[in-house]
Amino acid sequence: MSQLDILLIVLRVAFGAFVPLCFIAVLVWMERRGAAYFQDRSGPNRANIFGFRAGGLVQNLADAVKLITKEDVVPGHITHKFYFVIAPVIVFLIALVSFAAIPFADVLILDGKEYIMQAIPTDLGILWFLAVAGFAVYGIILAGWSSHNKYGVLGGLRAAAQVISYEIPMGLAVISALIVYGTVNLTEMVQFQGQLLFGFIPMWGVVLQPLGAIIFIVAAFAETNRTPFDLAEGESELVAGFHVEYSSMKFGMFFMGEYVAMFTSSAIIVSLYFGGFQIPWLATDALVNNTRLVSFLLMLLLPVLALLFGAWMSKNNRSHYPRENDPRVREANVYAKIMWGLVIALELLLVIFLISGSGGMAARILTAGLQIVTFLVKVTFMCFVYVWVRWTLPRFRYDQLQKLGWQTLLPLSLLNIFVTSAIVVALS
Amino acid sequence: MSGKIKIMERKGKDLYERLYLIEVFKGMAVTFGHFLSNLLDNSKLYVRHYPEVKPEITARWRGRHRLTKYEDGTMKCVACFMCQTNCPAKCIMIEAGERVDGRTEKMPVRFDIDLLECIYCGYCVEACPMDAIRMDTGIFSVTGDERKSFVLKITDLLETPGAFTEEEYKKGGA
Numbered sequence: 331m332s333q334l335d336i337l338l339i340v341l342r343v344a345f346g347a348f349v350p351l352c353f354i355a356v357l358v359w360m361e362r363r364g365a366a367y368f369q370d371r372s373g374p375n376r377a378n379i380f381g382f383r384a385g386g387l388v389q390n391l392a393d394a395v396k397l398i399t400k401e402d403v404v405p406g407h408i409t410h411k412f413y414f415v416i417a418p419v420i421v422f423l424i425a426l427v428s429f430a431a432i433p434f435a436d437v438l439i440l441d442g443k444e445y446i447m448q449a450i451p452t453d454l455g456i457l458w459f460l461a462v463a464g465f466a467v468y469g470i471i472l473a474g475w476s477s478h479n480k481y482g483v484l485g486g487l488r489a490a491a492q493v494i495s496y497e498i499p500m501g502l503a504v505i506s507a508l509i510v511y512g513t514v515n516l517t518e519m520v521q522f523q524g525q526l527l528f529g530f531i532p533m534w535g536v537v538l539q540p541l542g543a544i545i546f547i548v549a550a551f552a553e554t555n556r557t558p559f560d561l562a563e564g565e566s567e568l569v570a571g572f573h574v575e576y577s578s579m580k581f582g583m584f585f586m587g588e589y590v591a592m593f594t595s596s597a598i599i600v601s602l603y604f605g606g607f608q609i610p611w612l613a614t615d616a617l618v619n620n621t622r623l624v625s626f627l628l629m630l631l632l633p634v635l636a637l638l639f640g641a642w643m644s645k646n647n648r649s650h651y652p653r654e655n656d657p658r659v660r661e662a663n664v665y666a667k668i669m670w671g672l673v674i675a676l677e678l679l680l681v682i683f684l685i686s687g688s689g690g691m692a693a694r695i696l697t698a699g700l701q702i703v704t705f706l707v708k709v710t711f712m713c714f715v716y717v718w719v720r721w722t723l724p725r726f727r728y729d730q731l732q733k734l735g736w737q738t739l740l741p742l743s744l745l746n747i748f749v750t751s752a753i754v755v756a757l758s
Numbered sequence: 759m760s761g762k763i764k765i766m767e768r769k770g771k772d773l774y775e776r777l778y779l780i781e782v783f784k785g786m787a788v789t790f791g792h793f794l795s796n797l798l799d800n801s802k803l804y805v806r807h808y809p810e811v812k813p814e815i816t817a818r819w820r821g822r823h824r825l826t827k828y829e830d831g832t833m834k835c836v837a838c839f840m841c842q843t844n845c846p847a848k849c850i851m852i853e854a855g856e857r858v859d860g861r862t863e864k865m866p867v868r869f870d871i872d873l874l875e876c877i878y879c880g881y882c883v884e885a886c887p888m889d890a891i892r893m894d895t896g897i898f899s900v901t902g903d904e905r906k907s908f909v910l911k912i913t914d915l916l917e918t919p920g921a922f923t924e925e926e927y928k929k930g931g932a
Contacts, residue, residue: 368789
């Protein structure tokens with residue numbers, strides 16, 4: 331193993347572990363501010379450090395401090411303390427581990443060696459996700475059961491029944507996707523989606539498998555226990571469902587686990603159906619061969635984006651009541667300076683890249699960087715869809731949920747398999 | 759008992775609505791419209807920036823109590839115990855004493871209102887024959903860090919000025 335090998339292993343594992351963790355903060359923030367904006371409220375925007383509120387992101391720190399310093403109660407009636415404590419750990423860990431097999435960039439070729447850009451460079455791909463993601467419900471069931479509380483048990487049972495009934499359409503939707511892609515390896519799947527259909531449409535899964543995409547997305551919503559399928563914690567009837575008895579960081583683990591699961595399933599949806607790390611019309615080879623053009627375009631695009639963002643920020647980051655020497659305007663000015671500093675730094679990097687000649691290695695690294703950014707942008711948007719749906723749709727009733735799963739999604743996904751395989755056979 | 763019977767058309771049975779997805783997308787379009795317009799211009803939010811921007815209090819609002827005074831600064835209250843008797847929450851505690859400013863014979867030497875008991879019903883104001891107690895201070899949030907601070911003494915009640923002019927208060931219907 332060369333030093334490069336070790337460095338890349340560390341980088342990939344760090345990416346797989348820390349990016350979902352960082353996204354917890356982003357997603358909680360997105361959920362709360364997004365929810366507020368959907369409902370014409372403003373959301374948490376007061377918490378600050380020296381007047382810097384970062385659009386409300388600082389609130390996460392306050393929440394974390396609150397959760398960590400809260401008293402960690404294990405109620406006296408709980409007999410199986412081990413299961414009680416291990417349950418949130420399972421939920422959180424499983425959510426984190428299931429991200430490990432998702433590629434965040436195309437295979438990186440450095441010094442003639444291929445590096446699969448996954449936290450765990452395995453060929454299992456989608457099978458890993460299906461196998462591991464199903465485990466998360468064990469945490470929920472354990473939590474519900476060991477809480478020794480009727481609401482907890484009901485929440486756990488609901489979650490179990492729900493995950494069982496939605497895993498079937500999900501698996502069947504994946505099967506029809508597998509028929510199209512002809513592989514279980516997620517990196518190969520995403521590479522497949524880099525092609526063009528009829529020469530101009532990006533061959534994304536959602537174009538080839540529209541019905542499968544819808545079924546998979548609906549089932550993924552149910553898997554992550556998000557509205558409209560969050561019966562396991564339906565607060566109107568079950569108080570909080572499986573985590574009634576949990577307090578402090580044990581609740582925090584459930585909370586974070588939910589957001590990591592949301593991130594992971596967004597990532598898998600994006601990888602399966604929305605082209606993963608692929609930039610539309612710019613497959614990896616095209617990117618590597620035209621790095622000079624791409625970096626030149628990037629140099630043009632960056633200041634334009636920064637200008638737009640700066641204009642938006644100076645318009646919106648100010649107090650909406652008369653206030654002398656508005657601190658929020660001052661705050662926005664500091665952000666603008668930081669942003670322009672970053673833009674200049676990036677431009678310099680790109681200039682160095684352009685001058686020093688886009689050698690094979692540099693071009694590959696630039697491509698990988700661009701693909702990581704694309705992947706994260708797509709995943710963020712998918713997470714936004716989660717938030718968006720949550721604040722639009724009411725919760726299903728329990729029988730409606732089961733009916734939708736067994737009577738609608740299951741036959742549809744079977745039909746989808748038949749139609750897909752017929753077309754694939756006819757075309758080949 | 760032959761009232762008009764209106765039979766409501768039951769919705770959600772035809773294929774278009776049972777597809778569900780189209781209606782979902784319509785709903786999502788509505789919410790996204792709100793999100794986008796708020797994101798592009800957050801002055802459109804229906805939010806009052808509360809601690810800095812106070813809500814408008816009308817003259818009819820039943821806020822914290824006060825005891826009124828004549829122009830010469832003597833208190834109107836004659837310790838008739840009407841408000842204390844009428845109080846459903848039993849939060850008023852009056853102790854009568856001899857009047858020293860020469861207006862009448864009686865005045866309260868002690869007039870406590872326990873705001874933790876008070877239900878802000880305004881019956882004391884209605885019962886008062888002298889228009890001596892009013893709830894027109896415009897104070898809608900009373901905070902404190904110990905129970906004792908919520909028991910208002912006669913001096914607190916006399917010191918607090920009304921938030922409205924006499925005309926505004928009268929127009930308010932009191």
